[in-house]
Amino acid sequence: MARFRKIDLDTARVRRLLEPGPIVLVSSHWKGERNIMTMGWHTVMEFTPSLVGCIISSGNHSFGLIRRSKECVINVPTTKLTDTVVGIGNTTGGEVDKFAKFGLTAIEATEVKAPMIGECHANLECRLHDGRLIGKYNFFVWEVVKAHVAPRPKYPETLHYTGDGVFMVAGKIIDRHKGFRPGML
Amino acid sequence: MARFRKIDLDTARVRRLLEPGPIVLVSSHWKGERNIMTMGWHTVMEFTPSLVGCIISSGNHSFGLIRRSKECVINVPTTKLTDTVVGIGNTTGGEVDKFAKFGLTAIEATEVKAPMIGECHANLECRLHDGRLIGKYNFFVWEVVKAHVAPRPKYPETLHYTGDGVFMVAGKIIDRHKGFRPGML
Numbered sequence: 581m582a583r584f585r586k587i588d589l590d591t592a593r594v595r596r597l598l599e600p601g602p603i604v605l606v607s608s609h610w611k612g613e614r615n616i617m618t619m620g621w622h623t624v625m626e627f628t629p630s631l632v633g634c635i636i637s638s639g640n641h642s643f644g645l646i647r648r649s650k651e652c653v654i655n656v657p658t659t660k661l662t663d664t665v666v667g668i669g670n671t672t673g674g675e676v677d678k679f680a681k682f683g684l685t686a687i688e689a690t691e692v693k694a695p696m697i698g699e700c701h702a703n704l705e706c707r708l709h710d711g712r713l714i715g716k717y718n719f720f721v722w723e724v725v726k727a728h729v730a731p732r733p734k735y736p737e738t739l740h741y742t743g744d745g746v747f748m749v750a751g752k753i754i755d756r757h758k759g760f761r762p763g764m765l
Numbered sequence: 766m767a768r769f770r771k772i773d774l775d776t777a778r779v780r781r782l783l784e785p786g787p788i789v790l791v792s793s794h795w796k797g798e799r800n801i802m803t804m805g806w807h808t809v810m811e812f813t814p815s816l817v818g819c820i821i822s823s824g825n826h827s828f829g830l831i832r833r834s835k836e837c838v839i840n841v842p843t844t845k846l847t848d849t850v851v852g853i854g855n856t857t858g859g860e861v862d863k864f865a866k867f868g869l870t871a872i873e874a875t876e877v878k879a880p881m882i883g884e885c886h887a888n889l890e891c892r893l894h895d896g897r898l899i900g901k902y903n904f905f906v907w908e909v910v911k912a913h914v915a916p917r918p919k920y921p922e923t924l925h926y927t928g929d930g931v932f933m934v935a936g937k938i939i940d941r942h943k944g945f946r947p948g949m950l
Contacts (some may be wrong), residue, residue: 593928599805600933601786620784622838623808625820625902633904634816635810659939666941670949713837713898717810717906735927739784740935742920743778745942745950748785750925750935754844756851757930764855765930 581660583685583698591630591724592639597656598632599624600750602738603665605655606636607686609694610685611644614686615643616697618665620705620741622654630724631709638718641673651692652710652722655700659737659749664699691725701736702729766845768870768883769915776815776909782841782887784809785818785935786848789823789925790840792871794879795830799871800858801882803850805841815909823903826858833931835893836877837907840885840938844922844934850883876910881944886921887914 589597598604603620622634625762632654636643646652657665663681671678679686689705690710696703705728710721737751757765766934774782783789788805791855807819815837821828831837842850856863864871870883881888890913895906915921922936942950 596927596929599786600927600935601784601841607944609833615816621809623820625904631902633808635808639877662939662941666944670944690838710901715894716815717809735931735933736847737814738933740925742785743950744781744782745945746920747939747941748780748920748923748935749937749939750785750933754847754924754932754936755930756847757933759855760930763926 581683581699584701586703587731588730589727589729591727592597592627594724594727595627595633596620596632597729598631600738601657602750603747604739605657605665605668605700606642607653607655607694607697608642608645608649609651609680613645614677614695615642615645615723616668616678617673618663618669625721629709632706632722632724634720634722635718636720642668646720649693649712651694652706653689653692653694653696653736654706656702657739661699662739662747665739676715689726695755696728703726766884769801769886771888771913772916774912776912777812778811779815779817779889779909780797780812782914784808785923786925787841787935788853788926788932790842790850790882790885791827792838792840792851792882793827793830793834794877795834798830799862799864799880800830801853801863802858803854810906811889814894817891817907817909819905819907820903821905832899833904834878837881837891838877838881839872839891840882841887842924845926846884847924847932848939849925855879872903874911881913885911
């Protein structure tokens, strides 16, 4: 699988990648163990600092690694990785190393110890910003401390999970930039 | 514009509508005043009770109506309402009644006083479940107490906002249901 060459993206602009709601791959690391999980329950929360909230179910093997390390990388796959996304969602990291099993490249991150997935379109390095809703809802508030993105395509074809094994594909663009008042964008 | 005939949807299944990450229209009501705003920062949080978290910026006219009433309706528009979504995102409810301005039908909800938008594909009646992150992040945790959805199409073409006036369109489906282990769906 192809890896993407990436450039830095202003962390205040990760909305472009996450607000459309793609399924993402969350990579984690704790004391020599690493893992990847699929995740569809996330939302942008603020531009600056760049905050993202998400649910990581305590039933996931990744939960312990992420809660202890207080770090993760949110990786955005495109439709080219559909089989990989399905495979990762179908596997538990307690049994296998998912980088090896799915032929994914672990790239060293700059700000966190969790590895980035080279084959994903974008990698967002995250550090825990607020953990007070973890106990009640498994809800983590992350600060994106460093963002890497493939420069092209600007709007890649992404997977949007509906549950029940069915994904919607987003890729076609409607540009209404000129129709907006500047403060309303 | 066409209104949709709707049937009840089990509130534990609203994931199908929201997890793909569409832009939604949030309608509200407080003491005789009503409003509609666009909203793209939301996430599913739990199946049962059916919880949805979202950011409603305090800069929006709707914020006061929603915070005081502790209720709203999350309406899911399709691409047929693109012009309406752009128009609503470009207008403030302090100046106009958006139902009248955009020719939308206010349908009485069952469980909340906020009106439902007849022209949207789905309407989710919401009651505030947890307000403790409103002060710090404008983050509302809603319980979906009643869900209405058009029976067809099951996967309508929806708008996914990237910021900067640009929407991605999701509609094409990839069905991998048979590739999943039942507990992993």
